[in-house]
Amino acid sequence: MPEGHSIHRLARQFTSVFAGQRLSVSSPQGRFAAGAAQLDGQTLVGAAAHGKQLFLEFDNELFLRIHLGLYGAFDFGGDETFRGASSIGAPRRVGEREIADDGEAAYAGPPPPKGAVRVRLVSNHGWADLRGPTACEVITPGEQRAILAKLGPDPLQPEADPEEFVRRLNARSSPVGLLLMNQEVLAGVGNVYRAEVLFRRQVSPWRAGKALDRDQTLQLWNDVVSVMADGVAAGRIITTLPEHRNDASTPVPTAEAHYVYKRQGLPCRICGTEIAVTDMAARKLYWCASCQDR
DNA sequence: TCTGTATGTCAAA
DNA sequence: TTGACCTACAGAC
Known part of the structure; x- marks a missing residue:
């Protein structure tokens, strides 16, 4: 992956x-x-x-x-x-x-x-x-x-500077859904982590980067750090919390590993709304229109 | 045998 | 914004 x-x-x-x-x-x-x-x-x-x-x-x-x-x-x-x-x-x-x-x-x-x-x-x-x-x-x-020199901070590097991420994200008017995929803003996030972290932080993918306040931005960073560190340990991307899974078995089944990624048409694990999918810059973007309203 | 798909990026239009 | 490119494999024909 x-x-x-x-x-x-x-x-x-x-x-x-x-x-x-x-x-x-x-x-x-x-x-x-x-x-x-x-x-x-x-x-x-x-x-x-x-x-x-x-x-x-x-x-x-x-x-x-x-x-x-x-x-x-x-x-x-x-x-x-x-x-x-x-x-x-x-x-x-x-x-x-x-x-x-x-x-x-x-x-x-x-x-x-x-x-x-x-x-x-x-x-x-x-x-x-x-x-x-x-x-x-x-x-x-x-x-x-x-x-x-061109790349943004890498959340998996212990010496990475969160403030650098804040500066790079809050300076741009593009939607945060695009910015999280932009390697000059944040290095290492791809389509799965982009969708999953925005869901976990309840952030709308269309919010402009500069419209996010400092706390929200730092929370995004912290969540990326945490979920990607888990990914390194597990060797796969698992973003769901145990309390949001139906199946308690281990290892976590693929069907239970994500909140929104590739779950279009399925009920949101939090609110039951159908997960939506659309194209954003030629990539599939998955989100819950009801939960992600920040 | 052919088509569609994938967690990505770049250059050309 | 679109197409091209890197490769392997499942599923349709």
């Missing part, structure tokens, strides 16, 4: 299984052959996420910048150091994806690449395959700084 929480999980995963290791880098598909050659044989220093951007830092002072876009996904495999991290990114089928660890025999090297593998990273202990990214390029530290 490539909103910001998935990218942070990836950064954590790359750091834990590949940092300090020399990597073979290749492009089985061929589309990233030149970039792979610049990184092949280098040691991974570490990985970091800012919003939906993933940066892999190599010890020749180059970064691999990856943006998964809609379809991008990583698959992992390897020995026991890779257990528990099999696959992060877009779902293979509708719904959330958490692939079970098969716990099978010892690692014997990566399998033949299946499908369009843009990049394959291989260490002595395991491998990672990247498919379908929107962006996959080698950049310099200066280029990385330029990219970071």
Whole structure:
């Protein structure tokens, strides 16, 4: 599920299984052959996420910048150091994806690449395959700084400044439903968190950013921080509170995970009004017209 | 075999 | 505001 929480999980995963290791880098598909050659044989220093951007830092002072876009996904495999991290990114089928660890025999090297593998990273202990990214390029530290400078604060970074979010949101007259998706305002939120957080804070998606007062804006920020931190921990987006679910079972069923996202025509979990859907800037926007009146 | 769909972004009109 | 693009898969034909 490539909103910001998935990218942070990836950064954590790359750091834990590949940092300090020399990597073979290749492009089985061929589309990233030149970039792979610049990184092949280098040691991974570490990985970091800012919003939906993933940066892999190599010890020749180059970064691999990856943006998964809609379809991008990583698959992992390897020995026991890779257990528990099999696959992060877009779902293979509708719904959330958490692939079970098969716990099978010892690692014997990566399998033949299946499908369009843009990049394959291989260490002595395991491998990672990247498919379908929107962006996959080698950049310099200066280029990385330029990219970071454009992005808004990332709610998943402990040092992120809420006041920066307040400034960026309250300065604009666009609807808050658009602004939450704008990576220059807030880095990491996508269509699911946008809809869900606006519902949780009872904010109308059409309120202008500058029409929200400081408290409301900070509450939005705090809610994004909380719900995205949960997303990192769970590996999926769950925004409903237990008291708003019909089914108390765990793990939370997909049908109970959201308040409004993809629930058009179904009754609002709070007030029973039918959840509505419309297009906003070519993306589906889901909301409850009755609850979201602030 | 073809179509539709998806948690995203960019450039062109 | 629209179309193009990245990929895989379910479901319809």
